[in-house]
Amino acid sequence: MSDDASSSEVQAYTVRLELVDEPGELLSALEPIAENGGNLLSVFHERGSVTPRGHIPVEVDLECPQDRFDALVSDLRDAGVNVIRAGAERYGEEVTVLLVGHVIETDFSETLSFIEDNAEASVADVSLSAPGGTSEVASARLRLAAETGTTGEVVGTVREVAERKDLRVVEPLTEMEESA
């Protein structure tokens, strides 16, 4: 029973396609999505960039029941669409942390790139408060987008860089928060 429930659960996916630059190509690529019960979230059509093979890369965010996703991808391929990457949405969860201390003096941009490089996360939003100027104790709020199920590791990476730079981390209380 529980397996049925989880496989029919709707999940977010990102599909990367390469389209031939011809009229109607995008529309025919999107049809199999709707036919498989998918819900389009966004279409990022990189018109300016062309792949070495002369195709146009398109990134499609969609939601669909988990048990329909494989059929959706094979229908796309059957329709002649070149599917480059298909899988669960890369960043499925968000985690917010506070950093307190000499946030700015300790090379804030290095802190951010360390987190992005060492954790499977991207910095979605940053808010800084340094009322005493850059050399005083400042605070930063980071919203990090992480792959589903990896927020613990992401927080671990934040702790690692914070320890190196003598910053305090105020971590979120995660696992029981949602139903609070």
Place this chain on the structure above:
Amino acid sequence: MKLAVLGAGAVGRSVAELAGEYGHRVTALADSTGAVVNADGIDVASALAEKDDEDSVGESAPEEALDAEYDVLVEATPTTLGDAQPGFGHVRSALERDRHVVLANKGPVAERYADLRELERDSEGSVRFEATVGGAIPVLSTIEDYGPDTISAARGVLNGTANFVLSRMAAEGLGYEHVLAEAQDLGVAEADPSFDVNGTDAALKCVILANVLGDREYSLDDAEVEGIAELPGNALELAGEDGRTVRLIGEAGPDGVRVGPRLVPENGTLAVSGTRNIVQLETDHAGRLNLSGRGAGGPETATAVLADVNRL
């Protein structure tokens, strides 16, 4: 029941004052320098008046309270760390006399839990310590009623002083030092608030929870503890802009004991304000249980002590 009350601070005083209302009689009351003992019941009001005037409840030596006639020893001396003395010795004396012990002192339960249980096994008396976690909130008795095996984890806000400071900082946009000074003026924070703001007090309570819930012994040394001292006001502002706030959260669970400032939803269950405490119990079959109320104070803690006496 006849009660011997050790400690005449806010909690010991209140226990002595309220005992009669709960149908009990105080036969001994001691502070660090003196005691008053009477097998027929002491005059609580005059002993406390004596303490106010003379700085001690009576002329007798404090040890005489331990040797007095009583059914229950109420241990309400200040919490000490490490060997948890002299509180632990008081508990030992009472159990060796086959008397019951009710603790408000966290030291013996947090630092020497296995020793405490061993003494209890060899005694006709039993040990209870509801007052050591969450003041008036019935946390430990709820765990006992449900069965510790059916509760997987506990967490919450367990220090009223730290919570007062954090909630005032967030509400008024004031700095840590300012709010702490205000808390001291209001009597919410003690002159030396370090146990509260550095997380020790909350950690001791979580260690006690872990001892009760788990199958191994914990002490303060096993806990990961971070306090709220020097947290800048702008950190709380940033949290607030995002619908969150910061609370000193203690956790006791399968992963051990951890206390530290954490981001929680601003309007969430754990974001209690002022000196209020809250404990969440994660039950195996009944979801989450939220218990909240006053976590400190003389009459509040005495209420938990006397509830324990009534359970004996």
